[in-house]
Amino acid sequence: MNTDFYSFGEILWDCLPSGRHAGGAPFNVTAHLAQLGVSVSLISAVGQDALGDEILEVAKDKGVNVEFVSRVRPGLQTGIVLVTVDENGNAAYELVQPAAWDEIIVPDKALKAVAKARAFAFGSLASRSPYNLEQLDRLLAVKGPLKFFDVNLRPPSADPALVIKLAKRADIIKLNDGEVGRLASWLRTGEMTATTPRDAGAISKACAIVAEATNASRICVTLAEEGAALWERDKPLVTAPAPHVIVKDTVGAGDAFMAGLMVGKTRGTDTRAVLENACRLGAFVASHNGATPLLPPELVKDFNQANGDFR
Numbered sequence: 001m002n003t004d005f006y007s008f009g010e011i012l013w014d015c016l017p018s019g020r021h022a023g024g025a026p027f028n029v030t031a032h033l034a035q036l037g038v039s040v041s042l043i044s045a046v047g048q049d050a051l052g053d054e055i056l057e058v059a060k061d062k063g064v065n066v067e068f069v070s071r072v073r074p075g076l077q078t079g080i081v082l083v084t085v086d087e088n089g090n091a092a093y094e095l096v097q098p099a100a101w102d103e104i105i106v107p108d109k110a111l112k113a114v115a116k117a118r119a120f121a122f123g124s125l126a127s128r129s130p131y132n133l134e135q136l137d138r139l140l141a142v143k144g145p146l147k148f149f150d151v152n153l154r155p156p157s158a159d160p161a162l163v164i165k166l167a168k169r170a171d172i173i174k175l176n177d178g179e180v181g182r183l184a185s186w187l188r189t190g191e192m193t194a195t196t197p198r199d200a201g202a203i204s205k206a207c208a209i210v211a212e213a214t215n216a217s218r219i220c221v222t223l224a225e226e227g228a229a230l231w232e233r234d235k236p237l238v239t240a241p242a243p244h245v246i247v248k249d250t251v252g253a254g255d256a257f258m259a260g261l262m263v264g265k266t267r268g269t270d271t272r273a274v275l276e277n278a279c280r281l282g283a284f285v286a287s288h289n290g291a292t293p294l295l296p297p298e299l300v301k302d303f304n305q306a307n308g309d310f311r
Contacts, residue, residue, distance in 0.1 A: 012079025028255035034063030252291025
């Protein structure tokens with residue numbers, strides 16, 4: 001079965017104060033895409049263990065095609081992340097490694113399937129593994145799908161040089177305001193100074209610096225509770241607000257936004273509408289525990305009416 005959207009990278013268990021939840025940004029993106037009613041496949045790996053059995057069943061229940069989720073060699077366990085949440089709902093992560101998703105197998109059949117897809121998403125976290133980098137390089141060489149790169153500058157896997165290298169292979173880069181600030185700082189000074197551009201001028205300047213280094217034409221910046229912005233070369237910065245919600249935890253909010261961004265941009269939706277719709281998805285997830293809560297039917301209906309059909 002061929003699908004319209006593919007995502008490459010980690011699938012794992014997020015161990016939160018509220019309990020254990022299936023997660024990993026690439027998996028979260030696929031789960032949200034499936035809820036939006038599009039066909040989606042995950043390219044990842046789990047261990048030959050009970051946690052792997054369980055997470056594959058969760059993925060299937062959420063409508064994600066797991067044909068290309070491999071079972072790795074004995075000794076590599078299904079991924080686990082220890083998550084703590086502060087009083088404002090912001091999450092901090094401790095990744096247990098090595099993990100099964102450090103050795104993702106990409107068969108030739110997957111390459112042929114991705115070539116027929118509308119969009120392909122990948123992140124920087126799974127690239128901590130040299131093996132995965134080789135597999136990802138094969139996927140990025142495939143012509144056809146619109147390629148979305150989700151930046152994740154999370155220690156100890158925050159390698160700005162690798163992020164810039166991967167960004168050169170993407171059609172659309174998505175990152176948060178802190179990440180675009182740190183990358184712009186590194187490109188200017190060689191140091192990833194913590195800086196968070198929030199006004200339109202500062203965001204545009206940071207995006208332009210990243211674009212010059214990567215030759216990117218489109219960069220999407222999420223701004224937490226303030227919404228999101230999309231920078232396009234030779235065009236004014238487009239921004240959209242986020243709905244106000246009471247935050248339970250932020251795990252998966254950016255992944256829901258990414259799913260909305262992918263659908264909107266592949267359907268040719270107006271840029272501001274794309275951002276508004278994606279922000280609604282992210283805000284809803286932030287107002288619930290876990291990365292992939294069930295989206296209300298009315299939210300999905302409104303989303304699809306706003307984005308129309310594929311063009």
